[in-house]
Amino acid sequence: MAAESPIKTSPESEKTSSTPVSWAWILQRFSGLLLLVFLGGHLWVEHFMNTSAAVVASRLTHVVDDSLDIGLLISVLYHGLNGFRGIIQEMLPEGRGAWLNYAVFGLGLITVVWGLDILWAFWYHQPFLTL
Amino acid sequence: MGVLVSPAFSDFVGYEVRVLTVTIRIARSNGEQAFVVETLAQQTVLDALFYIQNELEPSLSFRCSCRVGMCGSCGMVINGKESLACRTSLNPLGAEVTVQPLRHIPVIKDLVVDMEGFFSKYRLVDPYLKPRPGLVNPIVAPPSGHLREEIDLGLECISCGLCLSACDVVGMVPEFLGPAALNRAYNLVADVRDDLAEQRLSMVGQSRVGVWQCHTHMSCVEVCPKNIAPTRAISHLKRTLIRRRITGHRPRPMPKVQRIVQEEV
Amino acid sequence: MYHKNTRGYKAFWVHRISGLLILGYLYLHLVLLSAILLPSGAAHFNAVARVVEQPGFVVADIVLFAIIVVHALNGIRLIAADFGAMIRENRLAIWLTMGIGAVMVFIAVLMLLPHIVG
Ligand code: SF4
Ligand code: FES
Numbered sequence: 001m002a003a004e005s006p007i008k009t010s011p012e013s014e015k016t017s018s019t020p021v022s023w024a025w026i027l028q029r030f031s032g033l034l035l036l037v038f039l040g041g042h043l044w045v046e047h048f049m050n051t052s053a054a055v056v057a058s059r060l061t062h063v064v065d066d067s068l069d070i071g072l073l074i075s076v077l078y079h080g081l082n083g084f085r086g087i088i089q090e091m092l093p094e095g096r097g098a099w100l101n102y103a104v105f106g107l108g109l110i111t112v113v114w115g116l117d118i119l120w121a122f123w124y125h126q127p128f129l130t131l
Numbered sequence: 132m133g134v135l136v137s138p139a140f141s142d143f144v145g146y147e148v149r150v151l152t153v154t155i156r157i158a159r160s161n162g163e164q165a166f167v168v169e170t171l172a173q174q175t176v177l178d179a180l181f182y183i184q185n186e187l188e189p190s191l192s193f194r195c196s197c198r199v200g201m202c203g204s205c206g207m208v209i210n211g212k213e214s215l216a217c218r219t220s221l222n223p224l225g226a227e228v229t230v231q232p233l234r235h236i237p238v239i240k241d242l243v244v245d246m247e248g249f250f251s252k253y254r255l256v257d258p259y260l261k262p263r264p265g266l267v268n269p270i271v272a273p274p275s276g277h278l279r280e281e282i283d284l285g286l287e288c289i290s291c292g293l294c295l296s297a298c299d300v301v302g303m304v305p306e307f308l309g310p311a312a313l314n315r316a317y318n319l320v321a322d323v324r325d326d327l328a329e330q331r332l333s334m335v336g337q338s339r340v341g342v343w344q345c346h347t348h349m350s351c352v353e354v355c356p357k358n359i360a361p362t363r364a365i366s367h368l369k370r371t372l373i374r375r376r377i378t379g380h381r382p383r384p385m386p387k388v389q390r391i392v393q394e395e396v
Numbered sequence: 397m398y399h400k401n402t403r404g405y406k407a408f409w410v411h412r413i414s415g416l417l418i419l420g421y422l423y424l425h426l427v428l429l430s431a432i433l434l435p436s437g438a439a440h441f442n443a444v445a446r447v448v449e450q451p452g453f454v455v456a457d458i459v460l461f462a463i464i465v466v467h468a469l470n471g472i473r474l475i476a477a478d479f480g481a482m483i484r485e486n487r488l489a490i491w492l493t494m495g496i497g498a499v500m501v502f503i504a505v506l507m508l509l510p511h512i513v514g
Contacts, residue, residue, distance in 0.1 A: 022336065022343065023376065025369070026376075033475070035468070036472075039468075043461070076422060077422075080415065080419040080422060081419070083415050083419070084416065084419055087412060087416070090303065111426070117433060118430060118432060121437055122432065126437070129433075130433060130435065297402065299402075346408050347404070348402060348404035348408055349477065350402040350404050352483060352484060352486065360483050366479065369478060
């Protein structure tokens with residue numbers, strides 16, 4: 001039936017997003033799995049309650065904890081902001097999402113710098129960029 | 132549930148004949164209308180609709196054809212769940228039954244929906260097999276054997292549209308192809324005799340239209356009368372597309388179908 | 397009108413809203429930690445830390461932990477489905493998600509109880 005029906009849509013049209021959606025999709029899953037490790041570790045190390053500057057600082061002198069915190073910062077921001085972007089993009093009409101990618105990427109970049117500065121303040125006892 | 136009609140008659144037919152009194156609320160084009168219907172407990176929602184049409188309200192419109200759950204024309208939302216009216220018996224539904232037309236496709240009148248809304252999406256994935264060149268007729272995937280295993284799982288679709296109606300993602304993003312079309316696309320992609328895998332994959336790989344829009348609600352799996360799991364087909368398509376994205380484009384090797392077919396013949 | 401939404405649909409909104417709440421908390425967390433960026437940051441940080449050790453905040457922490465657990469376990473269920481697992485068994489998978497989540501939150505409450513009751 002209808003065997004003459006041609007394919008109507010051209011192959012290269014991964015619309016709406018400047019990042020191919022399949023990358024955004026797989027990275028969302030991947031960062032989610034990473035977060036299980038990083039956030040689990042973060043909560044475990046924090047032990048829910050252990051927050052004086054000295055304790056946090058001594059903890060942060062260890063390489064393992066450093067990478068844990070940097071990894072957590074980056075993966076949580078990717079996962080959270082990419083999820084946020086997806087929700088907004090779904091609400092926008094088709095093909096109206098290009099600015100959103102730049103806006104969310106910029107927000108993520110600023111937040112990473114902010115978070116790194118906080119970590120820096122604990123490592124070197126004074127922030128790189130002061131408030 | 133229900134009132135036992137006559138013990139002697141029940142003995143005669145071999146099961147308990149009970150009569151139910153059911154209020155059926157139908158979402159008609161011009162608003163909701165309730166009918167009180169006396170039916171036998173064994174009867175279906177479709178039987179009740181026929182009773183209403185014959186005895187109470189001749190202008191009630193609904194579709195059906197086979198009455199045995201194989202044509203897929205009597206799909207409607209019964210007590211909030213997409214069901215085939217001919218396969219839904221009244222007995223477990225209780226004294227109040229609500230019947231609505233399928234969602235996400237236009238209503239023509241009462242319970243009759245415009246299935247073009249379903250088939251226009253179905254058509255986009257080219258829902259027919261185009262044989263790979265070089266295969267000699269008859270192109271058979273033998274009923275037993277691994278070529279069948281994968282495609283058999285999704286072949287039973289009767290195009291009833293229940294899954295499209297149950298899919299709330301289609302409600303949010305109307306251009307989304309929906310479960311049935313994607314299930315069909317996967318079935319053909321998985322079929323080694325098919326020649327259009329590339330086109331189908333590029334169709335279902337688009338944002339909004341294709342598999343990435345699926346939010347894994349799995350509502351389609353819950354309602355499918357043929358026990359198909361479109362979510363499973365969609366997950367296969369996602370993995371196939373991801374594999375190609377990571378490893379680069381790699382056309383499938385020519386399958387061993389030919390050999391199997393010839394052995395078969 | 398009468399449509400009852402499926403469990404997968406409800407889980408989807410739980411996932412979305414919990415995700416947005418966690419993202420909101422992340423920014424709150426960064427704002428609070430930013431006390432360390434002020435001049436003589438350690439003192440400010442310790443002051444903030446004393447405040448968030450109040451029992452009320454610990455209860456809020458448990459709520460936050462519950463939200464994270466729900467999001468994480470539901471995420472695992474969705475990734476499993478992307479590998480074709482637990483699709484027909486979705487009902488069971490959602491109950492498992494809730495059961496395991498409840499146990500984890502219960503353990504968290506036990507661990508944090510000393511901080512709540514004094
Ligand atoms: S997949 Fe199932 S619910 Fe969907 S159209 Fe086919 S038979 Fe109907
Ligand atoms: S009438 Fe054919 S499926 Fe119900």
